[in-house]
Amino acid sequence: AQSVAQPEDQVNVAEGNPLTVKCTYSVSGNPYLFWYVQYPNRGLQFLLKYITGDNLVKGSYGFEAEFNKSQTSFHLKKPSALVSDSALYFCAVSSDYGQNFVFGPGTRLSVLP
């Protein structure tokens, strides 16, 4: 069965500092990995995905994520955080077995001015 772990409920970072939101996964078959962001009272917005190819994936709003197959991780990163990045971030996985998306529990990111 597929599963996603986001080990941190909350991440605090100062504006201008780099940020990392962690994600590890377990899946049968080749993983398809996604990051979504949710702002208050809104649906989820797609940030980026890894399907195949380069391990470093660049996405929206300056975010990027690094796929590490040996560590089964897909951490989200941004070189310089903005206060407007404060939101709830979800990592998700599906696989080429055709299984549906499984979302992690979410990590709340707070960027402090």
Add this chain to the structure above:
Amino acid sequence: KAGVTQTPRYLIKTRGQQVTLSCSPISGHRSVSWYQQTPGQGLQFLFEYFSETQRNKGNFPGRFSGRQFSNSRSEMNVSTLELGDSALYLCASGSPGLASNEQYFGPGTRLTVT
């Protein structure tokens, strides 16, 4: 291109009633998935429809059902509502419904059961 729309945005029902939520996917998308989001359980997958057929189903009781129409619009129904059904219900569409494709989410329907 218009995004995923969900109606209604907010709903208040009492225990025992039933409710129907609607989702219109992005034009051309044939896959629609439904999720329940609660503070305690996070995002939980309900079911996915593709070309009017339920393709996958999560671990929810039979009170939760859905359907998809020929224009890809989808409805979700919850019968005999319980207090624990209070949640944000999110709909997502994708094309052509492959596991490798990202899903696009609607704003959600916030259901409150009293």
